[in-house]
Amino acid sequence: MxxxxxxxxxxxxxxxxxxxxxxxxxLGEKIKNFSKEELLIIERxxxxxxxxxYAKLLVFKNNPIYHGVKAIKEGKxxxxxVNMVKAGIRYDxxxxxxxxxxxxxxxxxxxxxxxxxxxxxKEVIDGGIVVIGNAPTALLELINxxxxxxxxxxxxxxxxxxxxxxxxxxxxxxxxxxxxxxxxPKGGSSVAVAIANGIIALSKNERV
Amino acid sequence: MxxxxxxxxxxxxxxxxxxxxxxxxxLGEKIKNFSKEELLIIERxxxxxxxxxYAKLLVFKNNPIYHGVKAIKEGKxxxxxVNMVKAGIRYDxxxxxxxxxxxxxxxxxxxxxxxxxxxxxKEVIDGGIVVIGNAPTALLELINxxxxxxxxxxxxxxxxxxxxxxxxxxxxxxxxxxxxxxxxPKGGSSVAVAIANGIIALSKNERV
Numbered sequence: 001m002x003x004x005x006x007x008x009x010x011x012x013x014x015x016x017x018x019x020x021x022x023x024x025x026x027l028g029e030k031i032k033n034f035s036k037e038e039l040l041i042i043e044r045x046x047x048x049x050x051x052x053x054y055a056k057l058l059v060f061k062n063n064p065i066y067h068g069v070k071a072i073k074e075g076k077x078x079x080x081x082v083n084m085v086k087a088g089i090r091y092d093x094x095x096x097x098x099x100x101x102x103x104x105x106x107x108x109x110x111x112x113x114x115x116x117x118x119x120x121x122k123e124v125i126d127g128g129i130v131v132i133g134n135a136p137t138a139l140l141e142l143i144n145x146x147x148x149x150x151x152x153x154x155x156x157x158x159x160x161x162x163x164x165x166x167x168x169x170x171x172x173x174x175x176x177x178x179x180x181x182x183x184x185p186k187g188g189s190s191v192a193v194a195i196a197n198g199i200i201a202l203s204k205n206e207r208v
Numbered sequence: 209m210x211x212x213x214x215x216x217x218x219x220x221x222x223x224x225x226x227x228x229x230x231x232x233x234x235l236g237e238k239i240k241n242f243s244k245e246e247l248l249i250i251e252r253x254x255x256x257x258x259x260x261x262y263a264k265l266l267v268f269k270n271n272p273i274y275h276g277v278k279a280i281k282e283g284k285x286x287x288x289x290v291n292m293v294k295a296g297i298r299y300d301x302x303x304x305x306x307x308x309x310x311x312x313x314x315x316x317x318x319x320x321x322x323x324x325x326x327x328x329x330k331e332v333i334d335g336g337i338v339v340i341g342n343a344p345t346a347l348l349e350l351i352n353x354x355x356x357x358x359x360x361x362x363x364x365x366x367x368x369x370x371x372x373x374x375x376x377x378x379x380x381x382x383x384x385x386x387x388x389x390x391x392x393p394k395g396g397s398s399v400a401v402a403i404a405n406g407i408i409a410l411s412k413n414e415r416v
Contacts, residue, residue, distance in 0.1 A: 011344070011371045018370040048391035050368045051259065061347045084401065086297030110214050136219065160258045160398075162226040184294050185258035190368075190396040193292065 019043050020053035029196040037065045041198040048194035057182040057185035064178035064200065068154035070131060072203035076153060078196065079121045081138040085131055088193030091150065091200050097121050114138035122150060129199075130158040133192025143171050154177045156185030156195045158170050227251050230260035245273045247408040249388065256402035262334060266388040272362050272386035273410065274335060279361035280411035282335040286404065287329045289322050289346040289367070296401030299408050305329050322346035335410035337407075339364040341400025351379050362401045363387045366395030402416055 011093055023042055024031060034042065038060050045054045078094040080086040086096040097117035100125035106116035118125070122145055130152045132139045136159040146152070157172045159165045162185045169181040180195050231250055242250065246268050253262045263320060285300040288294040294304040304312055305325035314324035322343035326333070330353055340347045340362045344367040354360070364378045367373045370393045375387040388403050 011369070015369050015371045022370075035256035048368065049396055050373070052368060082296075084397070088290075088292035138311055160256065161219070161223050162230075162258060163223045166259070169239065183247070188257055188398040189296065189400045189401075193397075 003111050009176040015047060015162050016043065019046045019052075020024050022046060023055045024147040028054045033064070034060075037202055041195055043063065043113045044194040044198040046087045049188045051186075054182070054186070054191070057184060057186055059173060059179075059181050059183060061181070062176060062178040064154050065199065067178040068156075068180075069203045071127075071153035072131050077124050079118075079125055079128055079130050080192075081117065081132045081159070082134045082182040082189065084189045085133040085192050085196075088187065088189065089131065089196045089200070091196075095121065095124060111141075114136045115141040118142050118145065126150045128152055128158070129196075131196050132159050133187065133189040135159055136161060137167045139172060140164070141176065143168070146175055146177055147202050152177055154199070155181075156192055156199075157181040158191045158195070160187040160191075161185055197204055214222070220410070223255060224251065227254045228255060231263045231283075234260045242268075243273070243381065245410060248410070249273065249403055252406040253399050253403040256398045262399070262405055265394055267381060267387075267389050267391060268355075269381050270384060270386040270387070272388045273407065276362040276364075276388075276407040277411040279335075280408055281338050282352040283362060285332050287333055287336055287338050288400075289327075289340045290342045292397045293341040293400050293404075296397065297339065297404045297408070299404070303329065303332060307376075318343045319349075323349040326350050326353065326413040333360050334358045336360055337362045337364070337404075339400050339404050340367050341395065341397040343367055344369060344376045347376040347380060348372070351376070351383065354380075354383055358373060358408065360385055362407070363389075364400055365389040366399045366403070368395040368399075369393055 042055050042058055046052050078091055080096045083096050086094050097120040098113050100120055101114045102120055103116040107115045113135050118138050118141040139157055139159050155172055155177055157169050157179050165185050172179050234284040250263050250266055256258050286299055291304050294302050306321050308328055310328055311321045311324040315321045323345050324345050326349040338350055347365055347367050363380055363385055365377050365387050374392050380387050408411045
């Protein structure tokens with residue numbers, strides 16, 4: 001997972017074994033309900049958080065890995081809600097509009113900058129991949145865009161928090177759009193980046 | 209917490225109330241063992257992860273908030289282990305050396321780039337704040353630097369993972385350096401950024 005030294009490789013190998021054991025413990029018999037690729041994404045998230053509960057929380061809806069991998073292979077853009085998520089994703093065509101001047105302007109109308117950034121990204125989102133690790137309001141705005149006809153290839157929807165995040169994630173799961181999301185309030189930038197980099201690695205046939 | 213719209217402010221307010229309740233539930237009587245500032249940092253982390261367990265895992269050692277706030281007020285630099293952590297921190301003098309050409313060169317000697325980046329940052333680390341959200345090897349190298357006489361003002365030590373991370377965090381707690389760390393494998397970039405931005409907000413007397 002990016003480790004290039006001998007030390008790094010050894011840590012990565014042992015960590016992977018432990019992560020797999022923890023996931024088995026959490027999922028039990030239900031591990032059979034996941035594809036090999038889905039389990040690789042789950043491993044990435046548990047690795048990034050040291051929180052095996054994510055094995056129970058992650059939901060793969062509408063064949064998201066297939067669509068995400070295809071989008072990356074076709075060179076489609078990734079749009080993130082915040083710069084921290086952008087910084088973690090290992091893919092050149094990754095964009096974030098939250099610091100765009102126009103986002104500051106739009107925010108004066110009483111919306112969050114996260115919402116503004118989604119509106120600004122509308123055309124790039126159509127046919128692209130959206131990664132939301134932070135702002136529930138960004139996800140709600142994305143759902144508005146989807147309802148108005150915008151079609152992202154994949155939405156990685158893991159905004160975090162005790163207010164609106166669970167509901168927004170439930171709403172994206174109720175659309176036809178391929179999504180990877182979490183049940184409940186947990187999520188965050190580290191989770192979002194782990195999933196996105198997993199999809200990118202799968203698109204390169206890398207061992208994720 | 210960065211929210212500027214009416215919607216954003218309302219979400220932030222309700223979220224804060226819920227976070228405080230969750231922390232009370234987790235800590236019980238032990239909540240009295242924490243200062244007001246420490247509780248504000250704990251709130252930030254629980255807010256960023258939606259994981260109240262962090263209230264039990266965070267350790268404040270050697271008066272770290274005082275030293276961290278002082279360092280920020282004096283304009284000392286922050287050094288991070290990875291770019292994702294740098295991207296999340298709201299402070300201009302934040303540096304990361306992992307993509308430095310010299311880090312790639314040093315890594316050829318069989319060390320991780322995270323280790324190399326700490327070595328390269330040696331002079332900036334002396335008297336600065338170090339934030340490690342990812343790589344246990346970076347923290348182990350930092351401890352080597354500390355043992356050789358380098359004195360950071362504060363170390364935010366929350367590398368994540370089931371291999372070496374717990375041990376490295378235990379080691380930093382056994383030094384005289386002010387530190388904020390987690391017990392056990394949990395941590396990560398989101399946690400690191402939440403703590404760092406909490407210290408920065410406290411240094412501006414912002415309500416964090």
